[in-house]
Amino acid sequence: xxxxxxxxxxxxxxxTPLFRADDLGVMRGDGIFETILVVNREPRELGPHLDRxxxxxxxxxxxxxxxxxxxxxxxxxxxxxxxxxxxxxxxxLVCTRGIDGGDGTPNGFAMGMTIGADTIRKRAEGVTAVTLxxxxxxxxMERAPWLLLSAKTLSYAVNMAALREAEARGADExxxxxxxxxxxxxxxxxxxxxxxxxLLTTPPSTGILKGTTQGALFRxxxxxxxxxxxxxxxxxALFDSDGVWLASSVRTITQVRxxxxxxxxxxxxxxxxxxxxxxxxY
Amino acid sequence: xxxxxxxxxxxxxxxTPLFRADDLGVMRGDGIFETILVVNREPRELGPHLDRxxxxxxxxxxxxxxxxxxxxxxxxxxxxxxxxxxxxxxxxLVCTRGIDGGDGTPNGFAMGMTIGADTIRKRAEGVTAVTLxxxxxxxxMERAPWLLLSAKTLSYAVNMAALREAEARGADExxxxxxxxxxxxxxxxxxxxxxxxxLLTTPPSTGILKGTTQGALFRxxxxxxxxxxxxxxxxxALFDSDGVWLASSVRTITQVRxxxxxxxxxxxxxxxxxxxxxxxxY
Numbered sequence: 001x002x003x004x005x006x007x008x009x010x011x012x013x014x015x016t017p018l019f020r021a022d023d024l025g026v027m028r029g030d031g032i033f034e035t036i037l038v039v040n041r042e043p044r045e046l047g048p049h050l051d052r053x054x055x056x057x058x059x060x061x062x063x064x065x066x067x068x069x070x071x072x073x074x075x076x077x078x079x080x081x082x083x084x085x086x087x088x089x090x091x092x093l094v095c096t097r098g099i100d101g102g103d104g105t106p107n108g109f110a111m112g113m114t115i116g117a118d119t120i121r122k123r124a125e126g127v128t129a130v131t132l133x134x135x136x137x138x139x140x141m142e143r144a145p146w147l148l149l150s151a152k153t154l155s156y157a158v159n160m161a162a163l164r165e166a167e168a169r170g171a172d173e174x175x176x177x178x179x180x181x182x183x184x185x186x187x188x189x190x191x192x193x194x195x196x197x198x199l200l201t202t203p204p205s206t207g208i209l210k211g212t213t214q215g216a217l218f219r220x221x222x223x224x225x226x227x228x229x230x231x232x233x234x235x236x237a238l239f240d241s242d243g244v245w246l247a248s249s250v251r252t253i254t255q256v257r258x259x260x261x262x263x264x265x266x267x268x269x270x271x272x273x274x275x276x277x278x279x280x281x282y
Numbered sequence: 283x284x285x286x287x288x289x290x291x292x293x294x295x296x297x298t299p300l301f302r303a304d305d306l307g308v309m310r311g312d313g314i315f316e317t318i319l320v321v322n323r324e325p326r327e328l329g330p331h332l333d334r335x336x337x338x339x340x341x342x343x344x345x346x347x348x349x350x351x352x353x354x355x356x357x358x359x360x361x362x363x364x365x366x367x368x369x370x371x372x373x374x375l376v377c378t379r380g381i382d383g384g385d386g387t388p389n390g391f392a393m394g395m396t397i398g399a400d401t402i403r404k405r406a407e408g409v410t411a412v413t414l415x416x417x418x419x420x421x422x423m424e425r426a427p428w429l430l431l432s433a434k435t436l437s438y439a440v441n442m443a444a445l446r447e448a449e450a451r452g453a454d455e456x457x458x459x460x461x462x463x464x465x466x467x468x469x470x471x472x473x474x475x476x477x478x479x480x481l482l483t484t485p486p487s488t489g490i491l492k493g494t495t496q497g498a499l500f501r502x503x504x505x506x507x508x509x510x511x512x513x514x515x516x517x518x519a520l521f522d523s524d525g526v527w528l529a530s531s532v533r534t535i536t537q538v539r540x541x542x543x544x545x546x547x548x549x550x551x552x553x554x555x556x557x558x559x560x561x562x563x564y
Contacts, residue, residue, distance in 0.1 A: 004303055017299035019308055021286055021391050026301055027376060028438035029311020060439065061446055094309060100395075109303050113382075133426045137461070140417045146447040147417050148440050155437030156310035157342065158430050164343055165428040179419070 001086060003112040005076035007069040014111065023107060025096025029155035031106075032056035032064075035188075036091040037213075037249045038112070041078050043091060044249065044282060045212040046071075052152060052210065053093060059151035062097045063106050073110035081112050090115050090250045096154065115250055123275075126255035126266055127172035127246065131235055132162055134176035134184055138232060141207035149207030159187035173246060175238070175259065182206065182232045189248035190214040193241045194270060198227040201247075206232060213278070214247040220277040243270050253278050283368060285394040287358035289351040296393065305389055307378025311437035313388075314338035314346075317470075318373040319495075319531045320394070323360050325373060326531065326564060327494040328353075334434060334492065335375060341433035344379045345388050355392035363394050372397050372532045378436065397532055405557075408537035408548055409454035409528065413517055414444055416458035416466055420514060423489035431489030441469035455528060457520070457541065464488065464514045471530035472496040475523045476552060480509040483529075488514060495560070496529040502559040525552050535560045 004014040012018070024030035034049045043049075050067055057064035070093055081089055095108035141149040148155075162174045175191055176184040183191055183202055190211030193200045199221050204210040218228045238244050243265055244256040253274050257266045286296040294300070306312035316331045325331075332349055339346035352375055363371055377390035423431040430437075444456045457473055458466040465473055465484055472493030475482045481503050486492040500510045520526050525547055526538040535556050539548045 002304060014303060017301055018303045019299055019301040019305075021296060021300045021376065021393055022284060022395075023301075023308075024442075026305075026307055026378075027315070027374065027436065028442055029436045030439050030442055033309070060443065092309065094303065096308075111303055113304075132428055133422070135419070135422045135426055135429055136417050140415070144415045144417055146414055146440065146444045148443050151439075153437075153439040154309065154311045155435075155439035157312050157433075157435040157437035158428065160306075160310055160312055161342065161430050162428045 001082065001114045003077050003080045005073045005080070005110045007065050007073050007108050009072040009076045011076055011080045018109060019096070019107065020099060022100045023096050024098060024100050025094070025107065025154055027100055029153065029157070031094065031096035031154040032060060032062070032152055033095070033154055034093045034152065035249050036074075036093065037252070038078060038089050038091050039282065040087055041083060042282065043074055043078070045216055046074065048212040048215060049093070052212065053095070056151040056153065057095070059145065059148055060097075060153060063104055064095060065106060065108055070110070077110050077112040086114060088115050089113060094154070119251055122172065122254050123252050126257040126271070128258045129173040129175050129246070129256050130166050130169050130171045130260055131175045131177050132165060134178060136178055136207060138178045138180065138182050138206040141205065150204055150209060152209055162187045173256070177235050178206065181234045183235055183238060184208050186246050186248070189246035189251060192217065192245040192247050193233065193237060194243040195241055197225070198229060200229045200231060200233060202232060203230045211247050213249050213252060216281045217247055217253060217274065217278045220280050224277055239264065241265070243267055245274060283364065283396045285359050285362045287355045287362070287392045289347050289355050289390050291354040291358045293358055293362045300391060301378070301389065302381060304382045305378050306380060306382050307376070307389065307436055309382055311435065311439070313376065313378035313436040314342060314344070314434055315377070315436055316375045316434065317531050318356070318375070319534070320360060320371050320373050321564065322369055323365060324564065325356055325360070327498055328356065330494040330497060331375070334494065335377070338433040338435065339377070341427065341430055342435060345386055346377060347388060347390055352392070359392050359394040368396060370397050371395060376436070401533055404454065404536055405534050408539040408553070410540045411455040411457050411528070411538050412448050412451050412453045412542055413457045413459050414447060416460060418460055418489060420460045420462065420464050420488040423487065432486055432491060434491055444469045455538070459517050460488065463516045465517055465520060466490050468528050468530070471528035471533060474499065474527040474529050475515065475519060476525040477523055479507070480511060482511045482513060482515060484514060485512045493529050495531050495534060498563045499529060499535060499556065499560045502562050506559055521546065523547070525549055527556060
């Protein structure tokens with residue numbers, strides 16, 4: 001099931017072509033996006049997602065339709081979604097730089113998409129992952145802003161290729177590492193690690209995306225008395241931890257059961273506790 | 283002027299939307315492309331461009347329509363182009379992985395586009411460039427194929443951001459360097475350097491695109507008695523040379539007059555000679 005809305009709030013047939021061949025989004029992946037989880041008509045972390053969309057637009061030096069237009073499109077998709085048959089959806093916001101050689105008017109849409117049974121199952125059952133080199137140093141972002149590290153652009157071919165590599169190795173997911181072995185992020189997720197009653201995640205200063213779901217989990221965990229730390233940690237720390245999770249809007253808090261073929265502590269009670277903490281936000 | 287043809291050879295209105303919102307090309311820059319120079323109805327280096335498109339598809343593990351389909355679309359655009367008013371065009375071949383969640387049928391097109399007066403002027407007058415870090419080591423490609431180095435994917439947001447950075451610094455072009463200072467490539471070109479009667483360019487094993495225009499120049503230069511070398515050289519070599527050029531299909535052989543604010547030797551006779559060599563292929 002797919003429901004497509006334009007930024008003026010019109011709902012249109014998702015099978016009707018929407019983008020010209022010379023849209024810069026088509027020709028060069030020149031645009032930005034967000035993916036939002038909507039449960040029972042309520043978009044989760046909509047504010048942080050729109051904040052991040054605006055941040056990506058700034059890093060890309062591209063015009064972005066105003067916030068109210070995105071809110072209108074989100075509402076239109078939610079109103080048109082068949083909630084009686086599907087209680088959750090992944091809501092994608094996409095914005096391109098517009099037509100090549102045009103006046104810079106961006107083209108955007110909001111699209112609600114079914115969340116696969118496989119994804120929902122993994123939230124409960126966990127995943128296996130491989131670590132893959134991302135090829136970057138952790139201090140690159142600050143000195144090389146043209147590399148668009150930390151912007152959520154439409155140029156996601158590498159993220160998809162990494163997931164194919166994981167599949168070829170018999171795993172579900174990827175955890176990227178920096179040149180010095182620092183854990184970065186997944187292709188579409190943030191990495192969270194537990195050590196006793198402390199949760200850790202990698203700082204955005206390494207060039208990764210600031211996680212909206214990770215942020216929601218940490219917010220709830222702090223209120224429940226957990227310590228939270230945003231600091232770098234090496235690949236080895238994944239194995240020497242009380243649990244590893246991938247946090248993403250659609251997968252929510254997914255437990256990692258094994259990395260590079262090595263089983264991890266994957267405590268079911270701890271997973272249930274973190275899931276409860278995350279869900280307590282809504 | 284834009285002329286758009288589908289892979290069945292149909293010419294369609296370029297202003298009519300062609301891609302669905304959920305095409306993977308739109309949503310994730312998940313596809314590949316080539317840009318070919320066509321002069322007086324003759325596509326230059328069509329074979330090498332189609333070879334490279336096929337190589338990119340292999341690296342991306344995506345299905346690609348057969349070669350005859352691309353040749354048919356190229357012919358359709360050339361036949362429909364107004365040659366009496368525009369003697370050259372840039373011909374773009376684009377292929378996406380198709381619809382998200384679909385059966386993997388790729389979506390492609392060929393589009394002829396006017397070459398701007400600015401581009402044609404730069405072929406004669408040269409450009410200024412800045413060097414920018416690409417953030418990668420030169421040995422990364424071989425050990426990390428999931429990073430898609432050397433594939434010409436639609437995920438070109440970084441290439442475009444680098445060109446904006448050049449513009450912000452008052453320059454026309456970018457020359458990327460690796461972490462060890464090795465000269466890599468431009469965002470849409472290869473770097474060629476002259477030392478006496480020797481031409482040098484960076485090897486594709488560093489993760490750069492194999493240049494079709496650079497290849498044509500080297501082919502002609504060898505026949506004319508030049509020595510050619512495909513080997514790495516450091517940023518400093520740019521300044522300690524008898525000339526630097528950017529080779530690309532649409533810009534052909536563009537001389538670099540200054541890099542990072544430092545004037546280079548930009549000998550007009552040598553530029554004329556290299557241009558003549560390149561043109562002698564056609």
